[in-house]
Amino acid sequence: TLQKGEYPPYYMNYRVVDNHTRTIRSAMGAINTVEEEKQIIFLPQIRIGTPEFDNFHATQNGTPTSRFVAPPTILLPKDLQSGLDALKEIMKEEVNNRYKYALISLDRAKASEGVQVENVDKSPDFTKVKAEKYFEPALKDDKVALDTKLWQAKLNKYSAMLAQNKDIIGANSTLTYRIWRKYFVSTEGAEIAENRIYILLSIRGITMAEDGMELPLHNSYFAYSLDELPSEELIIKELKEMSAKLSELKVAPLVQPYTGPALLSGSASGVFFHEIFGHRIEGQKMKSDRDGQTFKNMVGEGVLPTSISVFMDPTMKKYHGNALNGYYIFDDQGVRGERVEIVKNGILKDFLMTRTGLDGFPKSNGHARAEFELDPTSRQSNLIVETNAYKTDAELRKLLIEEAKKQDKEYGFFFKSVTGGFTQN
Known part of the structure; x- marks a missing residue:
């Protein structure tokens, strides 16, 4: 018609x-969801x-x-x-x-x-x-089984451990078990059926400073199967560390506005690169003059220190033993995901492309992604930042102190973790 x-x-x-999603949540030692x-x-x-x-x-x-x-x-x-x-x-x-x-x-x-x-x-x-x-054949029930009673007990245990600390006013633990089976067919002849499993264990504690400010800390663990989640011993160890840190935060002095040197951990750097750099190399958006187009005309130029390289790779399930959330075989336009060398030794080389072309970049590299209700657009997969000038934490701390002294500052900041971010580009 x-x-x-x-x-x-x-x-x-x-x-x-x-979509089949199961969620179990415990608060202060009791299941509430x-x-x-x-x-x-x-x-x-x-x-x-x-x-x-x-x-x-x-x-x-x-x-x-x-x-x-x-x-x-x-x-x-x-x-x-x-x-x-x-x-x-x-x-x-x-x-x-x-x-x-x-x-x-x-x-x-x-x-x-x-x-x-x-x-x-x-x-x-x-x-x-x-x-x-x-x-891919549909997953069999035994492959995606969830022992609800077992996990209710585990989650109650985790949130109750935090709740034992009188400095903590809120403690919750959540298990999200999501199974997607994605189908894609097109008039060009594409026929794709792919399974994706995402398991996220999230633990959150909140304390309150004397001035009434709520101060949260958050641990999350991602895996592709329940067996790949961290051991009980590691989770409890990090829970105890979180509890102690929340007690320290409760009485910590309020930081005043500050200009000076700062150091980001690997974890915090990942969020920083994702927001500040990653969204600006999503190629499809650069086709619009409403986009900032920060790097559109900088291919072949230095955009980072020569010691740093950046690539995106949706084909990687793990990196140094850590499960990666950006893994997929085909993107949401039915294109096979590819590794993309974005920056090599500081030089900008490429963008994340969909089937929408960009001057000089006519080919998709499998980075068209979308929420359920939207049409696909350029989005990041697994963002990997590597350096050929590796420094230990002790060496970085020493460099931070040296820089603080050089700037005549009493101290510098070390950002160990960042839970999320937002950027407008």
Whole structure:
């Protein structure tokens, strides 16, 4: 039916995510949440116009504008085998809604094209890739079994240990066990079925300073199977360290505004690079003049010290024995994920690319990613920062002290951990 319209689609894909998430949460030694969520989410993508200029031209950041809001994602029946006729009607209606939105988006893109600046990116909106076929069998029940009673006892034990400290006003521990089965098919012939398992154990404690400020600390452990989570001994050891640190924080003096030297641990540096650097090398966003385009014209130039190299690699499940959360085989455009050398010895080499081209970078490297309700855009995978001038903690501490003295400061800061960040680029 769509082929008979004024703008017949030149490309379509269907993304389906079968999501099964179980969550158990304990607070102050008692279970307060046991949840199980099952949903099957359907999101089609329809492209009209031409690969050089299509309905995604004006929304290349992958999100709808406030004026033209895309239709919401659709939840499919949990049992796909029953009611196939109804299922087809649901999917047909969603496809029609997306097509109507595509028409609006293409008209908007054409209207705005006449007021673009001269140096606008001339690369195509949609580039060619190899259509792949890949199938993983669905996970068997015994592979994803969760002993709920066992984990309720474990989580109660963890939060109760923190609650024993009278300086702590809040203590909770949470296990999130998420199983995704992702399907992708396209009119180009791609057919992909991939499983992903994410397990996150999170433990949080909160104390309160004398001035009323709440001070939290947080430990999290990520794994691809329950057996890969840290040992009970390590978790308890780090719990005791957290408890002691919270007591110290309760009576610690309030830091005044400060300008001076600071040192970031490896963990804190990861968050810093992700926010300050990583989001600025996501190629698809650079196609829009609303993006900061910090590094767009700096390929081949030095952007970091020559001792530092940065790469993104979604094919890595572990790094030095640590499970990595950014692992996947295919991205959300059905493109196989690739290792991308972003910075080599301080020199900027590449960007994270999707099927949306960028001048000088016409090829996807498998970094199109999306939340369930959004169309894919450039996003980071496993960000790895390496140096050929390694220093021990003791050596770094010595350098920090030397720099503080050089700047005539009484002290410098050492940031051991950072829980998250936000950047606007």
